[in-house]
Every structure is written in C-alpha cells, then in structure tokens.
Amino acid sequence: MATAASPTARTIAVFEDIGADVNSWQWAWEERRSYTKKAVRATKGQTVCLIDIHPQVDHHDWVFGGAYLRGLDGSSANIDDSTSTQARAAVAAHITATFPVEIAHAKLHVNDGSAASRSTNWRSGGDGGSKEQPS
Numbered sequence: 001m002a003t004a005a006s007p008t009a010r011t012i013a014v015f016e017d018i019g020a021d022v023n024s025w026q027w028a029w030e031e032r033r034s035y036t037k038k039a040v041r042a043t044k045g046q047t048v049c050l051i052d053i054h055p056q057v058d059h060h061d062w063v064f065g066g067a068y069l070r071g072l073d074g075s076s077a078n079i080d081d082s083t084s085t086q087a088r089a090a091v092a093a094h095i096t097a098t099f100p101v102e103i104a105h106a107k108l109h110v111n112d113g114s115a116a117s118r119s120t121n122w123r124s125g126g127d128g129g130s131k132e133q134p135s
Contacts, residue, residue, distance in 0.1 A: 007075035012082045014049050015067050018042050019087025022094040029102045037065060038106050040095055051079070053095065055106035061096070062103055064088065 018025055022042075030039040030050065042049045052065030064079040079088060096103065 007069070007072050008077045008082075010072065011049065011067050011069050011075045011077040014047060014069060015051075015077070015079065015083050015091070016087045017044075018049060019084070019090040022090055027094070027098050029099055035106075035110050035112050038062075038102070040099065041070075051091065051095070053103075053106075055103065056110045061107060064092070 025042040025044045028041045028043070030041050032038050037052055037054055039050050039052050042051065048070035049067055050070060051067045053062045054065050055062045057063045066076050067079050068077065069075040077083075
C-alpha cells in the first residue's frame with residue numbers, strides 16, 4: 001500500500017487494503033457508550049483502523065459510519081462517500097459474519113439510551129442511512 005498524502009486519504013487507502021484481504025487483518029469489537037454507534041477494530045502490524053457502525057438503520061441490521069486510524073489526527077473518512085463498492089461489500093460481509101452476537105445485542109438495545117436515541121425518525125426508512133446496506 002502506497003503512503004497516501006493526507007490523514008483522510010491514508011484512512012481510505014487502509015480501508016481499501018482491508019477490503020482487499022479481510023482475513024489478513026485481526027478483528028475486534030470495540031464497545032461504545034453510545035447505543036446508536038458501535039465500532040470494530042481492524043489491526044495489521046502497527047496500523048489500527050476503527051470502523052464505526054450504526055445498528056438498526058433504515059430497516060437494516062447495521063450500516064457504516066465513518067472510519068479513522070487510531071493515533072492519526074484528522075484521519076476520519078466517510079466510508080460511503082470515500083471507498084469502493086468492492087471494499088465496502090467485503091468489509092461488510094466480514095463484519096456481519098464475525099460479529100453476529102454483538103450486532104444482535106446492539107440492535108436489541110439501540111433504543112435504550114437518551115431521548116435522542118429513542119427518536120427513530122432517522123433510523124426508520126427515511127432518506128438517511130448507508131448507500132451500501134451491509135445487511
């Protein structure tokens with residue numbers, strides 16, 4: 001993988017690398033306090049990419065949020081707007097297959113939080129949500 005110019009470009013390049021070979025990365029679920037945003041961690045060597053997911057959006061089990069590289073300020077990237085369809089599909093399939101229990105738990109508790117998280121307008125069939133619905 002060539003070194004990208006900006007921190008955001010580096011995140012995009014890493015996400016594409018992950019999508020090219022999901023099995024060469026170590027995966028872990030990263031719990032978040034938020035009921036509406038969770039994350040998975042993909043690690044290879046010194047590179048740690050955090051991929052945010054939002055459970056129960058637009059009648060899907062989950063959708064992508066953003067991604068960023070741990071320890072690299074300004075590296076946040078919108079996955080849907082910045083990465084290839086192929087990479088998103090590969091990463092989504094791997095997340096769904098690797099974390100079914102965690103995703104089910106997140107879906108079950110998505111409305112347990114604040115009044116804002118219980119307002120399902122943004123999660124229930126509106127115009128929002130991911131372009132590439134992983135589930």
